[in-house]
Amino acid sequence: MLADERQPFGHKRETVPRAISPSAAKNRLLEAIPHPIRERLLAHGEHISLDFADMLLELDQPIRHVFFPTGGLISLIMPVDSGATLEVGRIGDEGMLGLPLMLGVKVAQLRALVQGPGAAWRIGAAPFCRELERSLALRQILHRYLHLTVWHLRQTAVCAHFHLVNARLARWLLMTGDQVHSDEFYITQEFISSMLGVRRSGVNRAASSLQERKLIRYTRGRLSILDRPALEAAACGCYAEGKAVYAGFLG
Numbered sequence: 001m002l003a004d005e006r007q008p009f010g011h012k013r014e015t016v017p018r019a020i021s022p023s024a025a026k027n028r029l030l031e032a033i034p035h036p037i038r039e040r041l042l043a044h045g046e047h048i049s050l051d052f053a054d055m056l057l058e059l060d061q062p063i064r065h066v067f068f069p070t071g072g073l074i075s076l077i078m079p080v081d082s083g084a085t086l087e088v089g090r091i092g093d094e095g096m097l098g099l100p101l102m103l104g105v106k107v108a109q110l111r112a113l114v115q116g117p118g119a120a121w122r123i124g125a126a127p128f129c130r131e132l133e134r135s136l137a138l139r140q141i142l143h144r145y146l147h148l149t150v151w152h153l154r155q156t157a158v159c160a161h162f163h164l165v166n167a168r169l170a171r172w173l174l175m176t177g178d179q180v181h182s183d184e185f186y187i188t189q190e191f192i193s194s195m196l197g198v199r200r201s202g203v204n205r206a207a208s209s210l211q212e213r214k215l216i217r218y219t220r221g222r223l224s225i226l227d228r229p230a231l232e233a234a235a236c237g238c239y240a241e242g243k244a245v246y247a248g249f250l251g
Helices: 029-030 035-041 101-104 125-134 138-164 165-180 188-196 199-211 228-234 236-251
Strands: 045-050 055-059 065-079 087-093 111-124 183-186 216-219 222-225
Touching: 029 035, 029 138, 035 045, 035 111, 035 125, 055 065, 065 125, 065 165, 087 111, 087 138, 087 188, 101 125, 101 138, 111 125, 111 165, 125 138, 138 165, 138 216, 138 236, 165 183, 165 188, 165 199, 165 222, 165 228, 165 236, 188 199, 199 216
Parallel strands: none
Antiparallel strands: 045 111, 055 111, 065 087, 065 111, 183 222, 216 222
């Protein structure tokens, strides 16, 4: 059995992200934007901390900022009628939060929760939209990123419907490790259950199976990937496919 380390999922605490040093603060989507455009965007931004359980977007609330993570992990969460939630997307240093603004949508249709602490460039919605109107190159890059995001949503829906929990969990853990750039991270059963849309008992069985095979270790909320190649073999094909698609987009 895995330890039952509960955290208040979706905790809506008011947070004031701390400004931190921008040294070595890289976001791969930002790096793909031509230098003059990127510099204009960052002139309106600040590099801030992202703390675990920070709520960056709330359902049906205005989108006031866009975020380009330079570390950590943001989960995109959809509530369902039963009160449960499901992760429908995730953003690391390969992407951005606030993409609906480029479609003229200014109200959030989901929640954005910091799953892994890190940092991000935060830029106000107004200057971001002004730069979008001004720059064809920026619109082209973000249209490609939008296409990638839609592809990921489609893949997640297929994965949730057709693949077994063990394989989905292995994929999810590998993706988390990739996006936080570490094979060790803090996570709880309750959080995994919410992310996968699976009962905690199912998550416990799947994680226990991976642990018995010595692919992972889980102690007091700290998860370690012990054998990445074997965990990749245990994951569904969505992991390798997704990794290839993102690598192609980011060059």
